[in-house]
Amino acid sequence: MNQFEGPVTGNIGEAKSLEQLFVLNNRFSGELPEEISNVWSLVEMELMYNQFSGGIPVRIGELKSLNILHLEGNLFSCGIPQSIGSCVSLNDINLAGNSLFGDIPASLGSLRGLNLLN
Numbered sequence: 001m002n003q004f005e006g007p008v009t010g011n012i013g014e015a016k017s018l019e020q021l022f023v024l025n026n027r028f029s030g031e032l033p034e035e036i037s038n039v040w041s042l043v044e045m046e047l048m049y050n051q052f053s054g055g056i057p058v059r060i061g062e063l064k065s066l067n068i069l070h071l072e073g074n075l076f077s078c079g080i081p082q083s084i085g086s087c088v089s090l091n092d093i094n095l096a097g098n099s100l101f102g103d104i105p106a107s108l109g110s111l112r113g114l115n116l117l118n
Contacts (some may be wrong), residue, residue, distance in 0.1 A: 001025040013038035020044045024070075027051055037062040048094070049073040056095075061086030072118070073097040085110050094118045 005027035012021075020040075024046050031054035032047070043065050045113030053075040060069075069090060076098040084090070085088025085107020093108075096118045108114065 004028060006030070008033060008036070010035040014034050015039055017041055019065075020046075022046045023050065025049045027064065029053065029075075032057050034059050036060075039063070040051065042066055043089075044068040046070040047074070051075055053077065055079075056081055056084075058083055061083055063087050065089055068092040068095045071098065076100060079103070080105050083108050084108065087111070090114060092116045 002025065007030035008028060010033040011100060016039065018039050019041050020043060029051040032052055034057045037057055037059035040063065042063050044067060046068065048070045051074065055078035056076060058081045060081055064087065066087045072094045078100065079102030080095065080100060080103060082105045083104055090111050091113040092115060094116065108117065112118050
């Protein structure tokens with residue numbers, strides 16, 4: 001475990017060639033910036049076991065190449081955005097250990113390659 005802390009800033013959206021974002025087991029906090037949805041090349045996003053809070057970015061559905069989304073073990077307190085079903089390559093979603101509420105979006109049913117939903 002590292003001890004990196006603080007927010008992830010909107011500048012992350014400028015990392016246009018980033019394919020894998022692994023920042024697990026740290027103390028990153030605050031909301032994920034909407035600009036993260038500008039990183040269209042992102043294939044894996046593993047942000048588990050930090051202190052991220054607020055909502056999952058509504059524009060997450062713009063990440064068409066995203067295969068793996070792990071946000072477990074954070075402080076998210078929101079519903080799951082309907083747009084997540086637009087991540088057409090998504091096959092592994094883990095959102096456990098947050099304070100999520102509401103319905104599971106029906107749009108997840110359109111993800112033909114979805115193998116894991118936790």
